[in-house]
Amino acid sequence: MSTDLPTARWQRIQQTMRNQGLDVLLLAGNAWRSDYLRYAIDVTLMEGEAVALITLDQAPQVWVQHPTEAARIRAERSTLHVHHAADFQAAVLQAMAQKGSSRQAAVPSSALPWGLAQGPWAQPVEATTAWLDELMVNKLPAEADAVERAALLADAGYAVFAQAARLGRREFELVADTEAWLRTQSCPENFMIVGSGGVEVRGMHPPGDRALQAGDLVTTELTPCVDGYYAQICRTLVVGQPSATQRDAYAVFSQALDAGIAAVRPGATHGDIARAQNAVFRQHGLGEYVGPEYTRVRGHGMGLYVDGPHVLEDVNLVLVPDMTLIVHPNTYHPAVGYMVLGDTVRVTEDGCRVLTHTTRELISVAP
Amino acid sequence: MRRGLMSWSHPEMPPERLQARVSEVQAWMAEHGVSALLAHTSIAQPSVVHWLTHFTPYWSEAMMVVWPTGAPTLLASLTKRVHPWMREVGLMGELIMAPRLGQQTAQHLLGRLSPSARVGMVGLNDLPWSVAQPLQQHAPGLQWIDASDGFAALRRASDAAELGLLAQASTKAQMALQAAPTSASLAAQTTAAIEHHARLAGAEEVMLRIAPNLSKPSAWLRVDGAMPLAPRYAVELSLAYKGAWVRWVRNFSADAPPADWSQAQAWWLQHMATPAQNAHQMAAPAVGTLQHGRIELCQGGLPLTPVMDTHTNPLPLPQGVRWGVTSAQLRLPSGDWFAAQPVQWAHGGGAAPV
Numbered sequence A: 001m002s003t004d005l006p007t008a009r010w011q012r013i014q015q016t017m018r019n020q021g022l023d024v025l026l027l028a029g030n031a032w033r034s035d036y037l038r039y040a041i042d043v044t045l046m047e048g049e050a051v052a053l054i055t056l057d058q059a060p061q062v063w064v065q066h067p068t069e070a071a072r073i074r075a076e077r078s079t080l081h082v083h084h085a086a087d088f089q090a091a092v093l094q095a096m097a098q099k100g101s102s103r104q105a106a107v108p109s110s111a112l113p114w115g116l117a118q119g120p121w122a123q124p125v126e127a128t129t130a131w132l133d134e135l136m137v138n139k140l141p142a143e144a145d146a147v148e149r150a151a152l153l154a155d156a157g158y159a160v161f162a163q164a165a166r167l168g169r170r171e172f173e174l175v176a177d178t179e180a181w182l183r184t185q186s187c188p189e190n191f192m193i194v195g196s197g198g199v200e201v202r203g204m205h206p207p208g209d210r211a212l213q214a215g216d217l218v219t220t221e222l223t224p225c226v227d228g229y230y231a232q233i234c235r236t237l238v239v240g241q242p243s244a245t246q247r248d249a250y251a252v253f254s255q256a257l258d259a260g261i262a263a264v265r266p267g268a269t270h271g272d273i274a275r276a277q278n279a280v281f282r283q284h285g286l287g288e289y290v291g292p293e294y295t296r297v298r299g300h301g302m303g304l305y306v307d308g309p310h311v312l313e314d315v316n317l318v319l320v321p322d323m324t325l326i327v328h329p330n331t332y333h334p335a336v337g338y339m340v341l342g343d344t345v346r347v348t349e350d351g352c353r354v355l356t357h358t359t360r361e362l363i364s365v366a367p
Numbered sequence B: 001m002r003r004g005l006m007s008w009s010h011p012e013m014p015p016e017r018l019q020a021r022v023s024e025v026q027a028w029m030a031e032h033g034v035s036a037l038l039a040h041t042s043i044a045q046p047s048v049v050h051w052l053t054h055f056t057p058y059w060s061e062a063m064m065v066v067w068p069t070g071a072p073t074l075l076a077s078l079t080k081r082v083h084p085w086m087r088e089v090g091l092m093g094e095l096i097m098a099p100r101l102g103q104q105t106a107q108h109l110l111g112r113l114s115p116s117a118r119v120g121m122v123g124l125n126d127l128p129w130s131v132a133q134p135l136q137q138h139a140p141g142l143q144w145i146d147a148s149d150g151f152a153a154l155r156r157a158s159d160a161a162e163l164g165l166l167a168q169a170s171t172k173a174q175m176a177l178q179a180a181p182t183s184a185s186l187a188a189q190t191t192a193a194i195e196h197h198a199r200l201a202g203a204e205e206v207m208l209r210i211a212p213n214l215s216k217p218s219a220w221l222r223v224d225g226a227m228p229l230a231p232r233y234a235v236e237l238s239l240a241y242k243g244a245w246v247r248w249v250r251n252f253s254a255d256a257p258p259a260d261w262s263q264a265q266a267w268w269l270q271h272m273a274t275p276a277q278n279a280h281q282m283a284a285p286a287v288g289t290l291q292h293g294r295i296e297l298c299q300g301g302l303p304l305t306p307v308m309d310t311h312t313n314p315l316p317l318p319q320g321v322r323w324g325v326t327s328a329q330l331r332l333p334s335g336d337w338f339a340a341q342p343v344q345w346a347h348g349g350g351a352a353p354v
Helices: A004-020 A035-041 A067-076 A088-099 A125-137 A141-164 A171-184 A244-262 A270-283 B015-032 B047-053 B080-089 B101-110 B129-138 B148-155 B160-178 B187-200 B259-273
Strands: A024-030 A049-055 A061-064 A081-084 A104-107 A190-197 A217-226 A233-239 A299-301 A324-327 A331-333 A337-339 A343-347 A352-354 A363-365 B036-041 B062-066 B073-076 B095-097 B118-122 B143-146 B205-211 B232-241 B244-253 B289-297 B305-309 B323-332 B335-345 B351-353
Touching: A004 A035, A004 A125, A004 A141, A024 A035, A024 A088, A035 A049, A035 A125, A049 A088, A061 A067, A061 A088, A067 A081, A081 A088, A104 A125, A125 B129, A141 A171, A141 A217, A141 A233, A141 A324, A141 A343, A141 A363, A171 A190, A171 A217, A171 B187, A217 A337, A233 A244, A244 A270, A244 A324, A244 A331, A244 A337, A244 A343, A270 A299, A270 A324, B015 B036, B015 B047, B015 B062, B015 B148, B036 B047, B047 B062, B047 B148, B062 B101, B073 B080, B073 B101, B080 B095, B101 B129, B118 B148, B160 B187, B160 B232, B160 B244, B160 B323, B160 B335, B187 B205, B187 B232, B232 B335, B244 B323, B259 B323, B259 B335
Parallel strands: A024 A104, A061 A081, A233 A363, B036 B118, B073 B095, B118 B143
Antiparallel strands: A024 A049, A049 A061, A190 A217, A217 A233, A299 A324, A324 A343, A331 A337, A343 A352, B036 B062, B062 B073, B205 B232, B232 B244, B244 B335, B289 B305, B289 B323, B323 B335, B335 B351
């Protein structure tokens, strides 16, 4: 990874701390939500919890709950002062007290443990989380470049997935082939869920042991990580030749994705993108299938995590260049079952660049 | 990478066993005057809820509420569309879609409890603020009890079903490590082979760390980008099978292994046969120096929690421990050497590999 990007992120954190009048920032993460730690100090946790103490004038200190993780982070990030303590929350509170500053804040609300969250802080945890979220959503060009690299990996990973999807193979075997291939590319992490079957399928989930059958729709969202940044691809394939009903249904999703991507431009909002996609479903008499009973969101930000608010009709996040997101009109279709189709895009000066290159046709694999 | 096969095999984990575990918790609640017991779950801290329900969220988060009688309630931020899948892979009573997890948990509790009831929570201090803040705000009178120690004491008394899953996990991990090439020059070659084998064998989760050059003082590293391997390197594989986590290590040498590796292995086997109950009693190796010796248990939200460490936490093991993962790092004349594996303690002493 380029050394410039972690430095640039660090400088943004420091500048924002100055702007906010803070001189100490407590920043927490865990094995689920490590994105804030990655942003600030380029650390990704594999197990347990960690808390970084960031100041304006000293190298960051990090308290790590698990001793193996403490040793790993110490070896990987020599500029950090890494501590391990069995009761790491007590150690952090003691260090905070020694700082003696009244201009302290803590973040993020999704990972900050209750034992550390109760302050007193110069600003509410939610407010601190909001400004850090804003930094993470409004990306540096180098961050968007990393998402572009991840999108290329997602394309290649999907080709492996499609190759693995054959009659009789079980869902978890498809994922095994895909994940192992991603490992050959030194990819550290991938979020992936799947679905297989027909009209009875209402969504995706972790792979089970169901074996693929002829005529199945096989759905996946595949989300590999490069330099900490994720990109996602959503595609549907058919085991064997698609039926006319499957083709007709899929055409709605394809049209909706086109409409959603066409709405991505500076000044537009997440709400605009959602409405553009949903309008297509409504035109086809499928309006009830864009609500929460059948689907979740019309897309979301992509970054060190699923960053920022989701793509929904009531979300007013305004797009600016170098934001990265996936547009996906995934939902249930009453004639065929759950279908997915989604591309990662990068907002440009006059629209967006589609980073996903896999065909948007309904893919057919030999049974 | 994470999130492989997630399924519930009733022969391996009978529903009656899960119900019995819940009954044990309910007995503890009655003894301690606790009206409800809560545990939060995410992929970061999944193990309390998995032990009682066999459910782990692949994404997002959930709160389990154990009532004095009946099956636990689960409030989950996951979409309602995956509720059928959740019931397929886990055992729970009421299942509530709860995108506002903290607030809805508070409302759920106050719907059945007095505003000042005593409520236990496993991992109270670890609860994410995004859940804790609205929980506190919407149920300000509840008396919170940290139930972590009480739960841990129950949890350590493992049952036959859990030991069976651990044996499965242990076998799958060993076989996956054996599937790795011995002459890899990049970490990616090794991790891909291990990952593929483990996932095809039904591993739910796979986590790999690499010590890429054992000729130098080493630490386990995460593979994030190209990582060259020296002729001698080591791999730590942490593997979950249906919620049961183990760790195994394999040391690799492109050439004939150094002679001191066999001495280290002999020390390790001897250590394994009589695992230390106290770090001060951990036998020194005949060759080299012990960099650390560690025992981890599953007793809370984390899959494995270090409870004894020769350097940072030299405490005796808690009472009633049935299984754990031991690990060690030796600094030998030839370089570093690692080991880890699960062990099972019999009632009344004595231990054996899982």
